Amino acid sequence: MANSRSGDSVLDRLVRVLGAFDGTKDSLSIAALARRADVPLATAYRLVADMVRHGLLSRDANGQVRPGLRLWELANRSSPAVDLRQAAIPFMDDVQSVVRQHTQLAILRDDEVLVIERLSSRGSVVNQAQIAGRMPVHRTSLGMVLLAFSPNHVQESYLNRHPDAVASADPVSFDFRRHLAQIRLRGYAAFDGRVDADTTGIAVPVLGPHGNAQAALGVVVPLGFESFQSVVPALMTAARGIARTMGSQPA
């Protein structure tokens, strides 16, 4: 396995090393890092030393490493993700003030939901979403709203690559494509307990210039949450504000 990748560049290895931090563990030993990144151990030692020197990784007292502060700084300057979250935060804060549960913002990326921002109050319910973490599209309200407000060819290629999505469709609607059409018609997606049994996710699209979702805004509330009916208009209002701030004219 080691030394198995031919034509491996420094950049390839660097990206695999950073990708080894998948959110399951905050810090890793160099041996674990080498294994996860599929880099020979000696190479990993050298590369990690160089990356630590540049602040791309940091090393703790036990010799474990994790992504460094300089990397965070470089990645968060002039980043499109930061533009989106900066536009969204005041409106997420408004939603948060009303709903007092997790409020989150996500985009569709490589057939997954990439979480850009999350505001939580103390006392919110359990929530699997991590910032910069990924969630499955067809098991989350965020993902379904992103897909429902995607161009047709994006939906079709997602379905081609994920036959399991069609199989797992909501038993009531039983047709995945019809389910997407319903979400598009209603303007929001609401799912009970697909990620956590005791919660409901509710999400609306942040529309871009062509009427497609450039992001999704959602909340996670306890199952049976009494103000459910007030959440959707609050989300829709906030999503229009975000779209306007991003320079898109809401439809």
Next chain:
Amino acid sequence: MANSRSGDSVLDRLVRVLGAFDGTKDSLSIAALARRADVPLATAYRLVADMVRHGLLSRDANGQVRPGLRLWELANRSSPAVDLRQAAIPFMDDVQSVVRQHTQLAILRDDEVLVIERLSSRGSVVNQAQIAGRMPVHRTSLGMVLLAFSPNHVQESYLNRHPDAVASADPVSFDFRRHLAQIRLRGYAAFDGRVDADTTGIAVPVLGPHGNAQAALGVVVPLGFESFQSVVPALMTAARGIARTMGSQPA
């Protein structure tokens, strides 16, 4: 100038390319990037192409490049900066609800203030702080509180490297070291109009396990803000909450 750096590794060049995005411009042409990063143009073209392929940079329709979404994702997973901001956000949100002005969180880094998080309401006053941006230590309340609650040797080496700080000290206290001692005694720093003429910055330390600041929490309010007196206790309460969440026992 081009080709001038000897012993330059791919990693050195990569870090300089990312560092070229300093917050002044969101996207750069490859020529501008090569110039800012001090990398030969042909090398820059090759490196940018590789970085775009890995999502570390993204290229827009005009061929301009900027930091990519994949870089953001890699840097924000398992990052210590993200841990700090996640601990801080609910408390920053509390401060924001009370004060309704910019609320920001920063750390001391390479003799500068590195802004980790910022919450703004619509209608807040002007504010220079950018997320992942840097500000001078001795011209900001965040910086002064970070320095005042740093170990003595950190203060002394800062002063050795920045004789201008001593020269620019508040005319009332005129002694920079005494000024730091006063901030430490009071437990907060408040500055009028050093960054923007019409604003006041107020900041308190988020104390770590040894009584030093692991971060600073501050607000920027309009000059003559009527609730000035209520801001300090609100900040102190929130800072204790952040320290507790981070696992430090406030003194």
